[in-house]
Amino acid sequence: ITNKTVAIIGAGASGLTAIKCCLDEGLQPTCYERSEDIGGLWRFCENDIEGQASIYKSLTINTSKEMMCYSDFSIPEDYPNYMHNSKVMEYFRMYAKHFDLLRYIHFKSRVCSVRRHPDFHINGQWEVVAEIYGKQEAAIFDAVLVCTGHHVDAYFPLNSFPGVKKFKGELMHSREYKHSEKFQDQRVLVIGLGNSGADISVDLSHVTKQIFLSTRTGTWVVNRVCDDGYPLDVVHFTRFKNFLRHLLPAALVNLWGEKKLNSRFNHENYGIKPQHRFLTRYPIAADDLPNAIIAGRVIIKPNIKEFTERGVIFEDGSSEENIDVVIFATGYSYSFPFIEEGVIKTNGNHIPLYKFVFPPHLKRPTLAIIGLLQPLGAIMPISELQARWATRVFKGLIKLPSEDMMMADIAKKFQYNNKRYVPSQHISLQVQYVDHMDELASLSGVKPNLLNLWLTDPRLAWEVFFGPCSPMQFRLSGPGKWEGARNAILTQEKELSGLQKHEPCNHALAAVSLSIFMKVFGCFALFAVILAYL
Numbered sequence: 175i176t177n178k179t180v181a182i183i184g185a186g187a188s189g190l191t192a193i194k195c196c197l198d199e200g201l202q203p204t205c206y207e208r209s210e211d212i213g214g215l216w217r218f219c220e221n222d223i224e225g226q227a228s229i230y231k232s233l234t235i236n237t238s239k240e241m242m243c244y245s246d247f248s249i250p251e252d253y254p255n256y257m258h259n260s261k262v263m264e265y266f267r268m269y270a271k272h273f274d275l276l277r278y279i280h281f282k283s284r285v286c287s288v289r290r291h292p293d294f295h296i297n298g299q300w301e302v303v304a305e306i307y308g309k310q311e312a313a314i315f316d317a318v319l320v321c322t323g324h325h326v327d328a329y330f331p332l333n334s335f336p337g338v339k340k341f342k343g344e345l346m347h348s349r350e351y352k353h354s355e356k357f358q359d360q361r362v363l364v365i366g367l368g369n370s371g372a373d374i375s376v377d378l379s380h381v382t383k384q385i386f387l388s389t390r391t392g393t394w395v396v397n398r399v400c401d402d403g404y405p406l407d408v409v410h411f412t413r414f415k416n417f418l419r420h421l422l423p424a425a426l427v428n429l430w431g432e433k434k435l436n437s438r439f440n441h442e443n444y445g446i447k448p449q450h451r452f453l454t455r456y457p458i459a460a461d462d463l464p465n466a467i468i469a470g471r472v473i474i475k476p477n478i479k480e481f482t483e484r485g486v487i488f489e490d491g492s493s494e495e496n497i498d499v500v501i502f503a504t505g506y507s508y509s510f511p512f513i514e515e516g517v518i519k520t521n522g523n524h525i526p527l528y529k530f531v532f533p534p535h536l537k538r539p540t541l542a543i544i545g546l547l548q549p550l551g552a553i554m555p556i557s558e559l560q561a562r563w564a565t566r567v568f569k570g571l572i573k574l575p576s577e578d579m580m581m582a583d584i585a586k587k588f589q590y591n592n593k594r595y596v597p598s599q600h601i602s603l604q605v606q607y608v609d610h611m612d613e614l615a616s617l618s619g620v621k622p623n624l625l626n627l628w629l630t631d632p633r634l635a636w637e638v639f640f641g642p643c644s645p646m647q648f649r650l651s652g653p654g655k656w657e658g659a660r661n662a663i664l665t666q667e668k669e670l671s672g673l674q675k676h677e678p679c680n681h682a683l684a685a686v687s688l689s690i691f692m693k694v695f696g697c698f699a700l701f702a703v704i705l706a707y708l
């Protein structure tokens with residue numbers, strides 16, 4: 175069972191934890207990383223390097239440290255709740271050092287091909303060819319974990335914009351954007367109101383003459399800073415609220431969500447009211463965007479009708495001339511050109527993978543894709559749980575269902591997403607954090623048993639149910655159990671309070687959840703009383 179070799183492609187947020195999971199399971203990892211360092215997307219570089227993900231200098235993560243950490247390695251107490259990319263990198267370096275992961279990574283090693291071994295149907299092995307310092311080397315592995323992410327290939331839909339060829343200004347994609355300085359006193363148009371479009375517009379708006387932000391669909395905007403100053407995901411990603419979300423009609427949750435977001439700023443008045451309902455598309459986290467709009471630094475515009483030589487005409491008939499630069503913050507597409515044809519069958523932007531991890535038609539389940547999803551929530555703990563599951567599948571400790579059953583599960587998820595969400599580029603990759611973590615955890619036997627917890631450890635059960643559904647919850651029992659998990663869960667609230675320079679106040683967070691609990695059940699009770707009197 176052990177001594178199996180595993181090739182890991184990429185040493186970013188998913189690749190690092192994949193190495194660790196292999197080691198935990200007694201597998202022998204070899205990680206190929208095309209750059210000279212770890213961190214993937216999170217490592218800021220002054221230049222945009224082809225084939226590598228690229229971020230801007232000011233990027234601050236939009237998931238809190240409580241929810242984005244790996245499940246057995248907390249982020250230090252004195253780190254901010256929402257970390258700048260440099261702090262995220264520091265955390266990755268600490269993780270790699272603590273678990274001694276660097277020794278398994280070959281840097282400057284670009285994987286050129288991953289092909290099935292001629293005896294794949296018997297041994298499930300793969301031949302991996304990598305270019306290491308300019309020289310191609312082949313090696314055979316028992317399994318492969320692909321951890322290359324999906325924010326590398328720019329989606330740059332120039333052809334969708336009439337007249338773009340005659341535009342004389344600069345056209346660039348958001349992945350090329352690094353700093354604001356070079357745009358001093360310019361008139362810049364940003365296309366696309368995703369997280370990149372919003373962040374870059376606000377960043378630039380402090381130095382440019384004017385920013386125009388064009389959106390074709392609008393969006394709901396959430397704040398990183400939520401009720402009582404707690405991080406948004408800490409407040410909302412609890413088992414209790416997830417339970418309520420499933421219990422209550424979507425129309426009610428939509429009303430509640432939209433009312434709450436509009437009470438901070440009226441999305442219609444700010445020109446970004448989406449055509450879709452709150453639950454049917456992920457919101458963006460852009461705390462500073464309304465400030466920039468109300469201060470006139472950012473002017474919201476509708477979709478572009480056509481480009482002129484020096485500007486653009488928008489669909490509402492308005493136009494702007496003397497535009498110096500247009501930044502396409504239009505997102506990313508993804509592909510796996512190094513994997514042998516037929517291993518991953520793509521269907522447009524939909525890649526059918528069992529639980530977003532395993533190609534269902536392979537005779538041997540020895541190749542897994544890690545981190546290829548779009549969660550509403552942090553991706554790092556999901557990648558970690560995927561890798562924990564995949565490594566146990568590689569070892570033969572967990573069996574996958576038949577190809578038909580896997581295909582049926584994939585189709586069900588695809589249909590669910592198509593029904594629930596409005597069309598978007600990555601609709602097939604969308605998952606809900608708590609539901610998806612629980613699903614993966616059930617497959618690996620690490621989902622917390624709430625009933626058992628209520629009976630044996632009610633204090634912990636309370637935190638697990640009403641408190642943030644932090645990654646440590648998946649280290650309480652089962653394979654990979656971590657002795658520090660209980661304490662980490664019970665002290666997370668104290669740490670949160672401490673960081674905000676408050677006196678630690680016990681159960682404040684759970685109290686926020688409980689107050690909602692009381693309100694909802696109060697409503698039910700009132701409703702029942704009214705019915706009884708009718």
Ligand code: NAP
Binds near residue numbers: 334599
């Ligand atoms: P994205 O989320 O895919 O958003 C792309 C935007 O471009 C969408 O608003 C889309 O508009 C628009 N768009 C696409 N094609 C268009 C077209 N032909 N015409 C007009 N508009 C078009 O991409 P992203 O903002 O680069 O984000 C990528 C990922 O990185 C996301 O997961 C995001 O959450 C993450 N991210 C995180 C942070 C952070 O943590 N601080 C910052 C940036 C990005 P429609 O809505 O109309 O389709």
